[in-house]
Amino acid sequence: MMNCSSRGKLSSFFRTSSSSRSACRQYIIPSHQPVRRLASLAQDVRSDSTFRIPIVDFGRFMSPNSPREREDTANEIVAAFKEVGFVYLSNHGISKSTTDQVFERSAAFFGMPMDVKSKLAWDDPRSNRGYVEQGKERVTQSSDAAEIAELRAKAPDSKETMEIGRDWDSTWKNKWPKEQGCPGFKSTMLEFFQTCHELHFQIMRSIAIGLDLQETFFDDKIHEQYHNLRLLSYPAIKTEILRKEGQARAGAHSDYGTLTLLFQDSVGGLEVQNPHTQQFQPAAPVPGTIVVNVGDLLSRWSNDILRSTLHRVVAPPATKINDREQMTPKRQSIAFFCNPNGGALVDCLPSCHDSSRTKKYAPVTTEQYIVQRLSETYNY
Ligand SMILES: O=C(O)CCC(=O)C(=O)O
Numbered sequence: 001m002m003n004c005s006s007r008g009k010l011s012s013f014f015r016t017s018s019s020s021r022s023a024c025r026q027y028i029i030p031s032h033q034p035v036r037r038l039a040s041l042a043q044d045v046r047s048d049s050t051f052r053i054p055i056v057d058f059g060r061f062m063s064p065n066s067p068r069e070r071e072d073t074a075n076e077i078v079a080a081f082k083e084v085g086f087v088y089l090s091n092h093g094i095s096k097s098t099t100d101q102v103f104e105r106s107a108a109f110f111g112m113p114m115d116v117k118s119k120l121a122w123d124d125p126r127s128n129r130g131y132v133e134q135g136k137e138r139v140t141q142s143s144d145a146a147e148i149a150e151l152r153a154k155a156p157d158s159k160e161t162m163e164i165g166r167d168w169d170s171t172w173k174n175k176w177p178k179e180q181g182c183p184g185f186k187s188t189m190l191e192f193f194q195t196c197h198e199l200h201f202q203i204m205r206s207i208a209i210g211l212d213l214q215e216t217f218f219d220d221k222i223h224e225q226y227h228n229l230r231l232l233s234y235p236a237i238k239t240e241i242l243r244k245e246g247q248a249r250a251g252a253h254s255d256y257g258t259l260t261l262l263f264q265d266s267v268g269g270l271e272v273q274n275p276h277t278q279q280f281q282p283a284a285p286v287p288g289t290i291v292v293n294v295g296d297l298l299s300r301w302s303n304d305i306l307r308s309t310l311h312r313v314v315a316p317p318a319t320k321i322n323d324r325e326q327m328t329p330k331r332q333s334i335a336f337f338c339n340p341n342g343g344a345l346v347d348c349l350p351s352c353h354d355s356s357r358t359k360k361y362a363p364v365t366t367e368q369y370i371v372q373r374l375s376e377t378y379n380y
């Protein structure tokens with residue numbers, strides 16, 4: 001597997017890809033020279049009937065046929081993030097067997113008895129590690145403590161999660177279950193954490209190119225793995241409960257960091273707000289792809305040129321249990337929340353402001369920003 005020190009040897013990373021296309025190509029040394037260009041806005045996603053989250057073939061970035069193809073792919077990704085804030089990435093280099101194994105170990109974790117999981121409880125937003133039982137988090141855009149507490153009491157998110165951070169942090173320790181309680185859990189999650197970190201690193205390179213920055217602009221600002229791997233489990237629930245006013249598996253929210261890599265099972269229910277009409281549209285699972293979306297810190301870094309788009313998880317088409325009642329099946333997803341380094345100062349990117357577009361936000365460090373957001377939405 002690739003690590004930070006072997007970043008140059010990307011072809012070996014992609015040899016594990018299921019894509020024969022990427023497997024047989026040679027990695028091309030970055031040749032991008034920044035050129036100032038005006039943002040081009042696609043027009044075809046602006047009505048609800050044409051709204052779509054584009055599918056981008058990331059193999060064309062990682063193992064391109066020409067430097068031009070690589071740059072075109074970077075531009076496609078950035079265009080999607082400007083317009084929609086979301087893309088589906090295909091040929092991303094993470095194999096199906098890897099994600100199957102992560103989903104399987106995640107299901108085994110949530111299947112453990114509650115008293116075992118409770119001993120691993122999440123208890124501090126600075127750590128952001130551990131098990132979160134149903135009702136503890138209410139994702140929302142509100143930052144008013146009283147309003148969030150009321151929402152949490154009335155309509156808590158119907159999900160449980162397990163949060164995992166970098167394992168070598170000197171201050172904060174991951175809360176691992178005992179090996180015999182959930183065999184292979186820790187090693188599977190640690191390997192996946194590294195794999196997702198590496199993919200984030202490459203997507204950020206594509207964003208640098210698409211924003212006319214040096215390709216390596218973000219490298220030393222995102223290499224410390226200040227990320228959060230979140231395993232999500234949404235239990236089966238009567239559909240009528242989910243359809244009540246304000247109820248959802250996860251309420252409408254944006255994510256906090258640079259990018260989120262989202263792996264979902266086949267159940268569905270994820271919806272993304274069309275930023276042009278404010279209507280929520282399904283982001284149905286597309287086999288073999290990862291959903292990637294921009295978070296608030298990257299949006300802020302780019303002076304809102306890249307969109308951090310609201311999304312939520314609601315009831316997908318339901319299964320009937322009798323004439324009157326329907327059941328929404330259980331659902332699993334895995335979100336890898338990518339962040340800049342904790343101490344990185346997120347100040348407007350050089351290519352995102354000039355005399356006609358001034359800086360909208362004060363600089364903030366990643367740590368200040370993320371801890372503030374987490375303390376607002378959790379009850380602990
Ligand atoms: O479960 C999903 O599909 C999305 C979860 C999500 O958006 C989040 O945890 O931030």
Ligand SMILES: [Fe+2]
Nearest residue numbers: 253254255311
């Ligand atoms: Fe999210």
